[in-house]
Each structure stands twice: as structure tokens, then as C-alpha cells.
Amino acid sequence: MGIIERIKEIEAEMARTQKNKATEYHLGQLKAKIAKLRTQLLEPPKGSSAGGDGFEVTKFGHGRVALIGFPSVGKSTLLTMLTGTHSEAASYEFTTLTCIPGIIHYNDTKIQLLDLPGIIEGASEGKGRGRQVIAVAKSSDLVLMVLDASKDAHKVLLSTDGHAVRMFIVAISYVIFLFLACCFPCFYQFFPYAYLILLWKLQSEGHRQILTRELESVGLRLNKRPPQIYFKKKKTGGISFNSTLPLTHVDEKLCYQILHEYKIHNAEVLFREDATVDDLIDVIEGNRKYIKCVYVYNKIDVIGIDDVDKLARRPNSVVISCNLKLNLDRLLSKMWEEMGLVRVYTKPQGQQPDFSDPVVLSADRGGCTVEDFCNHIHRNLIKDVKYVLVWGTSARHYPQHCGLGHVLQDEDVVQIVKKKEKEEGGRGRFKSHSTAPARISDRQKKAPLKT
Ligand SMILES: Nc1nc2c(ncn2[C@@H]2O[C@H](COP(=O)(O)OP(=O)(O)OP(=O)(O)O)[C@@H](O)[C@H]2O)c(=O)[nH]1
Ligand SMILES: [K+]
Numbered sequence: 001m002g003i004i005e006r007i008k009e010i011e012a013e014m015a016r017t018q019k020n021k022a023t024e025y026h027l028g029q030l031k032a033k034i035a036k037l038r039t040q041l042l043e044p045p046k047g048s049s050a051g052g053d054g055f056e057v058t059k060f061g062h063g064r065v066a067l068i069g070f071p072s073v074g075k076s077t078l079l080t081m082l083t084g085t086h087s088e089a090a091s092y093e094f095t096t097l098t099c100i101p102g103i104i105h106y107n108d109t110k111i112q113l114l115d116l117p118g119i120i121e122g123a124s125e126g127k128g129r130g131r132q133v134i135a136v137a138k139s140s141d142l143v144l145m146v147l148d149a150s151k152d153a154h155k156v157l158l159s160t161d162g163h164a165v166r167m168f169i170v171a172i173s174y175v176i177f178l179f180l181a182c183c184f185p186c187f188y189q190f191f192p193y194a195y196l197i198l199l200w201k202l203q204s205e206g207h208r209q210i211l212t213r214e215l216e217s218v219g220l221r222l223n224k225r226p227p228q229i230y231f232k233k234k235k236t237g238g239i240s241f242n243s244t245l246p247l248t249h250v251d252e253k254l255c256y257q258i259l260h261e262y263k264i265h266n267a268e269v270l271f272r273e274d275a276t277v278d279d280l281i282d283v284i285e286g287n288r289k290y291i292k293c294v295y296v297y298n299k300i301d302v303i304g305i306d307d308v309d310k311l312a313r314r315p316n317s318v319v320i321s322c323n324l325k326l327n328l329d330r331l332l333s334k335m336w337e338e339m340g341l342v343r344v345y346t347k348p349q350g351q352q353p354d355f356s357d358p359v360v361l362s363a364d365r366g367g368c369t370v371e372d373f374c375n376h377i378h379r380n381l382i383k384d385v386k387y388v389l390v391w392g393t394s395a396r397h398y399p400q401h402c403g404l405g406h407v408l409q410d411e412d413v414v415q416i417v418k419k420k421e422k423e424e425g426g427r428g429r430f431k432s433h434s435t436a437p438a439r440i441s442d443r444q445k446k447a448p449l450k451t
């Protein structure tokens with residue numbers, strides 16, 4: 001039996017198993033089994049080189065953004081709009097067959113945008129080019145999940161993430177149908193059909209949920225942070241299980257069973273939050289990738305304003321229309337916000353900084369400290385640095401003398417003072433003292449920076 005069949009079988013068993021206190025341990029174990037099989041599925045087959053299907057595009061620029069979505073939602077149209085690089089767009093599905101890179105110039109930075117083939121349900125199991133597409137998504141700093149507003153609009157209510165709302169609707173509608181069937185005998189014969197259609201509508205998920213599930217099943221976690229669980233394998237000593245707060249989802253026995261499933265018999269586990277079994281499995285697997293995701297609802301030109309309004313209010317969502325060029329600037333600013341890039345301008349001693357050519361740092365990739373900044377300029381620079389002078393929102397006064405550990409913020413200006421050099425105007429360290437931090441580019445317009 002193949003891995004996919006085994007996963008399906010366990011999933012079926014989980015669906016059959018009632019959820020209660022008594023089956024909790026068994027379900028936990030099954031979840032761990034599935035997680036292990038999924039990891040196996042991701043390993044490249046023995047003897048094959050990794051990938052090699054024209055999907056590996058060299059990283060370029062200060063960040064990478066991937067366009068993920070069902071076929072014909074407008075990914076290629078969006079790439080052409082934002083980057084000027086042409087990517088074939090047409091009304092038939094699977095127009096795009098490889099990865100097509102473009103560059104967005106925004107706020108003096110360059111961001112690589114990748115157009116990808118559409119993916120469909122089952123992509124994580126290898127349907128279509130799903131696996132390659134997902135591999136590219138994993139390598140990016142931000143995912144733009146492109147959705148067709150006209151297809152997702154009516155599912156706004158139904159695609160709430162919890163099951164509770166759906167179940168509530170099912171129950172209420174059942175009562176109403178039953179009532180109608182009793183009052184009007186002619187309705188009686190339609191009852192089963194009407195009810196089945198409603199059930200089917202409720203069961204059918206929005207594209208957003210399907211894609212999220214596909215990405216989650218291969219270890220991507222969208223807009224989540226790693227669980228606050230400390231986990232360390234050991235050589236001896238058995239399992240020590242602790243928590244800093246009362247736990248409601250996992251207890252010691254369940255934790256032991258899951259670890260046992262992974263054949264781990266010596267380890268230290270400390271829960272720092274009320275995490276779930278899935279969180280624990282994520283920590284044990286250790287290969288999860290936490291990525292930010294913005295949901296982009298395209299084609300709002302074909303739906304009503306009320307639906308646009310509902311979609312726009314969903315978390316992390318931006319509504320756009322490529323055809324009418326609507327809201328694309330909002331999409332760019334949201335993208336910028338989520339990427340959290342930090343531009344730092346270098347100021348040579350006695351000169352004004354070059355505001356057109358920042359050093360770009362990122363908290364997620366490499367960090368934003370003065371040390372990261374120096375390493376970015378040159379890897380041997382760090383040993384010559386005595387301290388740095390910082391202007392900008394991260395400084396308490398201008399300029400602030402900072403060490404290597406200081407965390408820089410967007411649009412800071414930094415002057416490096418080397419060990420041999422003498423600081424210009426040494427006694428006047430806090431001469432240009434100012435307590436109100438302001439964006440340096442605004443300040444700079446008014447008065448040139450000293451030192
Ligand atoms: N009404 C409307 N149609 C759009 C919009 N954006 C794109 N389209 C149309 O949607 C169709 C599909 O666009 P593509 O850019 O090829 O979509 P894709 O997601 O790249 O599709 P695949 O590469 O096949 O996965 C084309 O006919 C576009 O003209 C929009 O904002 N409004
Ligand atoms: K298309």
C-alpha cells in the first residue's frame with residue numbers, strides 16, 4: 001500500500017472514531033501517524049536529484065513573494081500588472097506551466113514576485129504540479145493567496161474557520177425544513193432533495209480553506225507563530241513533562257504516547273502555552289515553515305459592492321481588480337507591511353546619507369541588529385567597529401551611541417565609528433539631543449544630520 005493510501009485509511013479511521021475523553025489518546029496517536037507519513041511523502045525519492053523541473057528560480061532582491069491560487073484566478077495578470085514582466089494570461093485553466101519571476105520596485109527595495117501554475121485540491125499529494133508549486137511557496141517570505149472573488153463571495157459565512165457555525169446552520173435549517181414538510185404536504189417530496197443540496201453547499205469549502213489545508217498538510221503554517229513548547233531530545237533520563245500553566249488539550253499520558261509513536265523515550269518537554277496535540281506534533285517534527293500570507297480577492301469588478309465589503313473585512317485580506325486596476329497600491333502596502341523589511345541608510349562621516357540605496361534587513365531572515373547590519377556590508381567589518389551612531393525611530397536621542405546588539409528599525413540612519421578612527425566632535429556626544437523620535441527622512445528634509 002502506498003503512503004497516500006495509508007494516510008487516507010488513517011483519516012477514514014479518525015472520521016469513524018467518536019471524539020471524546022476515552023478516544024482522545026487514540027486520536028492523538030493517529031494524528032502523529034499521519035504527520036509521520038506526510039513527512040515521508042515529502043522526502044524526495046531515493047536516487048533522484050531534488051526538483052529539476054524548471055521551478056528553481058534564483059533568489060533575487062530583498063524578499064520573495066509567491067502567487068498561489070487555483071487556475072484562472074488572475075495570478076499571471078497580477079504579475080504583469082505589478083512587475084511589468086509579461087506572463088501569459090488567458091481564460092483557460094493552466095495557462096501558466098512554470099515559475100515566472102518578476103521584480104517589484106517598492107520603497108527603494110526590490111521584491112521578487114513569482115507567478116506559478118494554478119494548484120488544485122490534492123496538490124500536496126502530487127496532483128498537477130502541486131508539489132513543485134508548494135516547494136516554491138516554502139522558499140518564499142510571503143505567500144499571496146490569490147482567490148476569485150466571484151467564487152468565494154457567497155461562501156463568506158459558510159467558510160468560517162470553526163465548524164460550530166456550520167453545524168448550527170445545519171441544525172436550524174433541518175428544523176425549518178421539517179416544519180415546512182409537515183405544514184405543506186406537497187413540500188414533503190422535495191424535502192430530502194432540498195436538504196441534501198443545503199448540506200452539500202455547507203460541506204463545500206471555499207477555495208481559501210482548500211488551499212490552506214493543502215499547504216498545511218505539507219508542513220506550511222500560514223499566519224501562525226511557532227507553538228510555545230520547549231522540546232529537547234536526550235540520551236537518558238526518561239521523559240520529563242512540565243507546563244507553566246494548566247493544560248486543557250494535552251496531558252502527560254497523551255504526550256508520552258505521541259513521543260512513543262516517534263520512538264522517543266528520553267526528552268524534556270515544557271509547555272509554555274495551552275497548546276494542542278497538533279502543536280506538539282509540529283514541534284516534534286521540527287520541519288514546519290511559518291510563513292505570512294495575504295489573501296488577495298481578485299475580480300471584484302464582477303461582484304456587488306456588499307460582497308466586496310464583506311471580503312475586504314476578512315482578516316489579512318485585500319480586495320483588488322486587475323482589469324480595472326483597483327486597489328493595487330493597497331495590495332503593495334499590505335505586502336510591504338507583512339514582509340517587515342527594515343531599510344537602514346549608511347551615513348559616511350561628515351556627509352549626508354544616501355537615501356536612495358538602503359541596506360535592507362529583515363527580522364525573519366538574518367535579523368535587524370547593528371551586528372547584522374555590519375555583516376551585511378562586509379563580513380570582516382565587525383571586528384573594526386567601536387560603536388555606531390544611530391538616528392531614527394530606534395534611537396532614544398539623536399544620535400544615539402549603540403552597540404552591536406541594538407535593534408534597528410525601518411528608515412534608521414547609521415554611522416559606523418571604527419576602532420582606530422576618532423569620533424568627530426567627540427565631546428559633543430549628545431549635542432544634537434532630541435527626545436521625540438521621528439522618521440529620519442522627515443527630519444532630514446528640515447535639517448542636515450550632524451557628525
Ligand atoms: N473580470 C476580471 N477578469 C480578470 C481579472 N484579472 C484577470 N482576469 C481574467 O481571468 C482570466 C485568467 O487570468 P490569468 O492571469 O491567466 O489567471 P492565472 O491565475 O494565471 O491562471 P493559470 O495560469 O491558468 O493558473 C483571464 O481571462 C483574465 O483576463 C479581473 O480583475 N477581473
Ligand atoms: K488562465
Ligand SMILES: [Mg+2]
Nearest residue numbers: 075076095096
Ligand atoms: Mg497564469
